[in-house]
Every structure is written in C-alpha cells, then in structure tokens.
Amino acid sequence: MHEPGSKQDSRKLEFPRETEGLPEVRKSELVELADGDEFALEIIPVKKRIGDATVRMLAYNGSVPGPTLKVTQGATITVHVSNHGDLEATVHWHGLRLENRYDGTHDTQAPIPVGESFTYRLQVPDPGAFWYHPHIREDYGQELGLYGNILATPSESDYWPPANYELLLTLDDILIEDGQIAAFSESETTHVAMGRFGNVMLVAGEPELALEAKRGEVVRFYFTNTANTRVFNVVLPGAQMKLVGADAGHYEHDELVDEVLLAPSERVVVDVLFPDAGELELQHKTPEHIYRLASITVADGQPEQSFAEKFARLRTNRDMAELRERIEPFFNAPPDKTLSFVAEMDMGVPEGVPVVYVCPMHPKVVSEEPGSCPECGMKLLARAAEETTFVCPMHPEVTSDKPDRCPTCGMKLLPASLVEAGGGHGHDHHGESHDGHGEDEHQHPNGGHQHQHGDSEHAHGTAQGIEWEDDMVEINRKTTPANMRWKLVERGTGAENAQIDWTFRVGDQVKLRLVNEMDSDHPMPHPFHVHGAGRFLILARNEVVEPNLVWKDTVLVRTGETVDILLDVTNPGRWMAHCHIAEHHESGMMLSFNVDP
Numbered sequence: 336m337h338e339p340g341s342k343q344d345s346r347k348l349e350f351p352r353e354t355e356g357l358p359e360v361r362k363s364e365l366v367e368l369a370d371g372d373e374f375a376l377e378i379i380p381v382k383k384r385i386g387d388a389t390v391r392m393l394a395y396n397g398s399v400p401g402p403t404l405k406v407t408q409g410a411t412i413t414v415h416v417s418n419h420g421d422l423e424a425t426v427h428w429h430g431l432r433l434e435n436r437y438d439g440t441h442d443t444q445a446p447i448p449v450g451e452s453f454t455y456r457l458q459v460p461d462p463g464a465f466w467y468h469p470h471i472r473e474d475y476g477q478e479l480g481l482y483g484n485i486l487a488t489p490s491e492s493d494y495w496p497p498a499n500y501e502l503l504l505t506l507d508d509i510l511i512e513d514g515q516i517a518a519f520s521e522s523e524t525t526h527v528a529m530g531r532f533g534n535v536m537l538v539a540g541e542p543e544l545a546l547e548a549k550r551g552e553v554v555r556f557y558f559t560n561t562a563n564t565r566v567f568n569v570v571l572p573g574a575q576m577k578l579v580g581a582d583a584g585h586y587e588h589d590e591l592v593d594e595v596l597l598a599p600s601e602r603v604v605v606d607v608l609f610p611d612a613g614e615l616e617l618q619h620k621t622p623e624h625i626y627r628l629a630s631i632t633v634a635d636g637q638p639e640q641s642f643a644e645k646f647a648r649l650r651t652n653r654d655m656a657e658l659r660e661r662i663e664p665f666f667n668a669p670p671d672k673t674l675s676f677v678a679e680m681d682m683g684v685p686e687g688v689p690v691v692y693v694c695p696m697h698p699k700v701v702s703e704e705p706g707s708c709p710e711c712g713m714k715l716l717a718r719a720a721e722e723t724t725f726v727c728p729m730h731p732e733v734t735s736d737k738p739d740r741c742p743t744c745g746m747k748l749l750p751a752s753l754v755e756a757g758g759g760h761g762h763d764h765h766g767e768s769h770d771g772h773g774e775d776e777h778q779h780p781n782g783g784h785q786h787q788h789g790d791s792e793h794a795h796g797t798a799q800g801i802e803w804e805d806d807m808v809e810i811n812r813k814t815t816p817a818n819m820r821w822k823l824v825e826r827g828t829g830a831e832n833a834q835i836d837w838t839f840r841v842g843d844q845v846k847l848r849l850v851n852e853m854d855s856d857h858p859m860p861h862p863f864h865v866h867g868a869g870r871f872l873i874l875a876r877n878e879v880v881e882p883n884l885v886w887k888d889t890v891l892v893r894t895g896e897t898v899d900i901l902l903d904v905t906n907p908g909r910w911m912a913h914c915h916i917a918e919h920h921e922s923g924m925m926l927s928f929n930v931d932p
Contacts (some may be wrong), residue, residue: 402482435908508533530564580604
C-alpha cells in the first residue's frame with residue numbers, strides 16, 4: 336500500500352504512457368515444466384493494439400497474459416524474476432500453498448528494484464488453475480497486463496472428467512480513454528470507491544478473440560478473472576456447460592449450469608459440450624447488458640474421440656464427499672473469528688453555501704440532511720445547492736431556483752445536473768455490448784448453487800447483490816485512500832486492517848465469519864482472498880449450508896451477505912488476507928496473520 340500524495344502531485348506524477356521504441360507484444364506461450372525445472376520471467380513494457388488504440392502495457396516475457404506455466408501436481412519449480420518495469424515489484428503466486436518466503440508480498444520479501452531480480456521456489460501441491468500477478472500497486476500492474484496462469488495437472492489420471500482438450504482463458508477489462516490506458520498517478524491510487532472498471536473487455540488479452548471447436552467435442556475451459564474489480568458472469572448460448580471445479584480442485588458434485596460467476600481472482604473449471612455446428616458467442620451477461628467475450632466457430636466435423644456420453648454423467652467425487660462428513664461439526668459451530676467489511680467515505684462539504692445531500696449511485700435520491708440512500712445504503716455526499724436550477728424529473732419543463740414540489744405531479748424538484756446524470760453509467764463499453772433486451776433479460780433467474788445465488792434481500796439496487804458497472808464514474812475517479820477508507824474490522828476487539836492480530840498453528844481448522852455490512856458508507860460486494868497459509872471451504876451463505884464443496888482461496892461476499900468459511904491451516908509463516916478488488920487492497924483493506932509450526 337502506498338501513502339497518498341497531494342492532489343497537485345497526483346496530477347504531475349503519472350506513470351508513463353508513451354509507446355515509441357517499445358517492442359510489440361508477443362503471443363502468450365504454454366511452457367511445460369517438470370519437477371526441478373527452472374524458468375526465467377521478465378517484467379518489461381510493451382506496446383499492444385487494442386481496437387483503434389496502440390497502448391503501452393507491462394508484460395511478463397513480452398506477452399499479455401504472461402506465459403502459462405504447466406506443471407504436474409506435487410512438482411517444485413524455480414522461477415527467476417527480473418524487473419525491467421516501471422516500479423519496484425514482487426510476484427504473488429495466487430492460490431499456491433508454497434513456502435512463505437516465496438509468497439511475493441511486502442511481508443515476505445524486499446521488493447525487487449527496477450533492474451534487479453529475485454528467485455522464487457514454487458511448490459504446487461494442488462491441482463487446478465492458479466495465477467501470478469503483482470502485489471505492489473496491483474491496481475496499476477494488473478490493469479497494464481501483468482498476469483499469467485499456472486496450470487497444475489492432477490497426479491490422478493481420472494481426477495477430471497474426460498475432455499478432448501483444455502483451454503485457459505483470462506477474463507479482464509481495461510479502461511481506454513483518448514486512445515490510451517486511463518492515467519495512473521505514481522503517488523496514489525484512484526477509483527478507490529468501486530475499483531477501476533474498464534470499457535474494453537479482454538479475453539486471453541484480446542478484445543476480439545476467435546476460437547474454434549468441432550461438433551461433439553468436449554472442451555475444458557479454465558476461466559480466471561484478472562480484472563481489477565469487475566465480476567464476470569459467463570454464459571455460452573448454444574453449448575452445454577458442466578461445472579466441475581474452482582480455485583484449487585474439483586467440486587463435490589459435477590453440475591450442469593447455464594452460467595458461471597467469477598469475482599476478481601476467482602477461477603472456475605467448466606467442461607463444455609458443443610452439440611451442434613454453428614457460430615457461437617462466449618458472453619458476459621449482466622441484468623442490463625450482454626457483452627461478447629469471444630466468438631466460437633463450431634465446425635461440422637467429428638472429434639477423434641467423443642466424450643458426449645460421459646459428459647452427461649454427473650460425477651460425485653469421493654474425496655470431497657468424505658470431506659463433508661469430516662467437517663460436519665463445523666457447519667453449526669460458532670465462528671472462531673468474525674470480520675466485518677466496512678467503508679468510510681469523506682468527500683468533504685462545500686463551505687459557505689447551502690448544500691444538498693445526494694447518492695452517487697442513485698442521483699435522484701436527494702436530501703436536505705446527511706444520511707444514507709434508502710435504495711443502496713450508500714452515504715449521501717454533500718453538493719452545493721447555491722445557484723442551482725431545480726427541475727421535475729417527471730415534467731422537465733417545470734423549473735425553479737428552490738427545491739420546491741412540482742405543481743403538476745407533486746414530486747420534489749431535483750437539481751437539474753442530477754436529473755441529467757441519472758440516466759446512465761458513465762463508461763461507453765466498446766465491442767459488442769448487446770443492450771435493449773426485453774424484460775426477461777432483466778429478471779436474470781438464478782438457481783441455488785454458489786455460482787447462481789438468488790437476489791440478496793440487500794441487493795444494493797443491483798441483481799445478485801453485485802455492482803456490475805461503475806455507476807458513479809466521476810466521483811469514483813476522485814476517490815483515493817485519503818477520502819475513501821476500506822476496512823476489515825474484527826468483531827469483538829474492534830481492530831482494523833493491519834492492527835488485527837491473529838496467530839494460528841499448522842493443523843488448525845479455523846471457522847471465519849465474513850460479514851459484508853450494510854451499515855457502511857458504501858455497501859458493495861468484496862472478493863476475500865487468503866494467501867497460502869492454507870485453503871478453505873465455503874460452509875454457508877446467510878446460514879444456508881453450501882450444497883457443493885470445493886477448495887477455495889477466494890470467495891465473493893455480496894452486499895449485505897454473511898459467509899462462513901473453514902480455513903485448513905497447513906503452512907507456517909506470516910500470511911495476508913485481503914479484498915481482491917485491486918483498489919481496495921491498495922487502500923489498506925488487508926490484514927496479516929501468523930501461523931506457528
């Protein structure tokens with residue numbers, strides 16, 4: 336976390352955006368590494384074409400995403416990282432339960448200065464898709480392209496259902512303004528309220544990804560959400576999807592699904608059957624938009640081997656079923672620790688003029704007194720009301736210089752600027768956003784699985800308790816750690832963020848209760864990530880027992896939701912836990928805890 340500088344400094348000191356003389360981005364490669372192998376990873380600036388813009392990015396080994404490292408479960412590899420980027424760096428190996436000194440945080444190593452290097456020794460004890468990314472100025476590094484996958488192939492040959500082949504796809508968005516990636520201050524993080532939403536979707540680093548398959552093929556997709564803050568809801572109309580795994584392994588039961596939800600840093604493993612030839616779209620579907628992520632051409636041919644019949648079988652995995660029996664006592668046990676997620680927002684009050692208090696998320700909500708928005712619970716922000724023209728939202732011809740009521744309908748008159756701003760999101764999203772769907776598109780029916788929860792009763796005015804877009808663009812842009820404080824608060828002690836003092840022992844099983852408070856200046860969902868001290872199981876959401884267990888390292892805690900997790904502590908050292916919205920992490924929404932041998 337970096338201390339915020341002055342507003343003047345933040346305008347003057349920006350990370351570089353020029354592209355002259357930079358090498359062209361390379362195609363990402365798959366690198367297979369055996370136990371004991373070594374690999375060199377370099378952080379360098381590159382230039383990349385995104386739509387009509389040529390932008391400066393940062394890359395691992397010259398590609399976005401960086402190289403995929405394919406290793407066998409149980410292997411240990413050595414990675415030599417050299418830093419030729421813009422600032423000091425670490426590399427965090429997200430989801431790996433490795434030796435603490437190689438976790439890649441400021442708790443475990445000195446940052447790598449520009450021009451220097453550091454060697455990591457990576458243990459890969461679990462199967463699944465993991466990833467690597469910066470842990471210093473995550474908001475900047477991840478947005479600029481510093482992310483890559485690690486594919487850990489299971490030591491058991493039948494761990495996954497059979498598939499014709501596997502495909503790893505990173506899901507990301509990037510904010511392009513005036514032909515460049517929107518500026519970053521060197522001295523402070525911005526967009527701290529909601530995180531930096533992008534306006535261009537990138538899949539495997541590409542805005543227009545084209546894939547191919549054959550009719551009758553089963554393809555295993557490993558999805559990784561590398562975005563700073565966006566939650567992706569992935570659908571694939573015209574194909575059949577079977578959810579088989581998540582962050583660090585397979586589910587208790589295979590499950591046919593219509594959609595899979597990924598919060599920042601989560602991974603999902605989905606087997607897809609293509610029953611018919613044709614042109615398909617991989618899509619990100621929200622209650623208000625459908626974005627094309629990739630096109631898939633399904634050829635009218637037959638695969639060498641058909642797994643369609645086996646695809647229809649929904650397996651139960653014995654190891655996870657037996658695990659449910661072993662952890663049964665924890666479902667109804669009280670939590671060992673409880674964390675609340677809370678925001679404090681202080682945008683100041685205009686002096687010497689009358690003010691009104693306005694919700695940045697719902698601009699039509701205006702009050703003459705401080706308070707919270709009745710629709711989403713967010714703190715109302717003060718805005719000058721002097722010399723304001725007030726207008727009726729229902730009858731815009733009715734205006735006044737006072738916040739009177741409309742003589743036609745009786746509605747309270749609102750500041751004209753708020754009425755004008757109330758109709759849209761602020762970013763135009765490039766590349767195949769299909770809007771204007773019928774009423775059914777907005778209902779977005781859901782089932783009971785963790786990837787398809789029904790609407791929370793505290794839905795923050797958005798379906799599923801999720802903020803799908805940046806609904807307060809200009810205010811979000813102005814928020815920094817100086818005026819927006821995100822906090823993890825330990826119930827009982829009141830300790831916040833870095834002041835939280837926990838110590839566990841190897842072998843402990845710790846029940847953590849995560850409470851996303853509505854009594855907060857900005858209630859919103861948070862992806863909570865625990866570093867390699869262990870892995871955890873989701874036990875329950877809002878006291879509803881989780882029906883399908885899987886090993887996780889990140890969990891999305893929706894607005895107003897309470898989630899119980901069971902942390903299986905396996906590795907000694909000092910470990911971090913934090914919100915994986917990059918801007919929230921940079922604002923201090925993190926804690927560190929000790930694990931004794």
